[in-house]
Amino acid sequence: MRKLSIAIDGPAGAGKSSVSKILAGRLHYAYLDTGAMYRAVTYEVLTRKVEGEESIISMTEKLDMEVQPGEAGMEVFVDGKNVTPFIRTPEVSSKVSAVSAIGGVRKAMVAIQRKQAEKGGIVLDGRDIGTTVLPKADVKIFLTASVHTRALRRFREITEGHPEMTMEEVEKEISRRDYLDSHREISPLRKAEDAILLDNGDLTLESTAEAIISICEKKFPGFDR
Secondary structure (H helix, E strand, C coil): CCECEEEEECCCCCCHHHHHHHHHHHHCCEEEEHHHHHHHHHHHHHHHCCCCHHHHHHHHHHCCEEEEEECCEEEEEECCEECHHHCCCHHHHHHHHHHHCCHHHHHHHHHHHHHHHCCCCEEEEECCHHHHHCCCCCEEEEEECCHHHHHHHHHHHHCCCCCCCCHHHHHHHHHHHHHHHHHCCCCCCCCCCCCEEEECCCCCHHHHHHHHHHHHHHHCCCCEC
């Protein structure tokens, strides 16, 4: 049996990226962090001080973006520069929803993502993988947890580098991201009809990955891994 394509969607702080990395490692699959790709675009918008949708689209279409395996999973290169260390700052986080909601930006990114996923044996995570990017994925997971749980995870993740952030601020930002992502006009965050809902509020990252492997086994017994 061929290797599977696995789509993992969900809101901010659900642990999509971390779980996807673990899952890809367990299955010996490639990992494509689509959220990191949109963060890379947002980083370039901020760095280059690009304003206006048309200008942002034009910039995105001209970007030479590549993804490569790295020690922490996937690394993103833009015009030959590794931008991975710069894409998870509060500044990028506060702007990424608005940038990723632009139709021309999503069109350019989807083309890259689909090409990467064509061969199977890949795990993709984001907010519209099962609905837009890879609607024919073999397995679709919608990963979520309560706003408070997701905010607590994000708070622990960012406070080491940004001690000025408070838990209340992070929780408000998570709620804001949820609203923006689910109400954007193009490719809003939503569970695909054939996706399996997985609440990992009480699960570790490792046990979440194990749960997804079990789902794959149930749907495709003896799948290639």
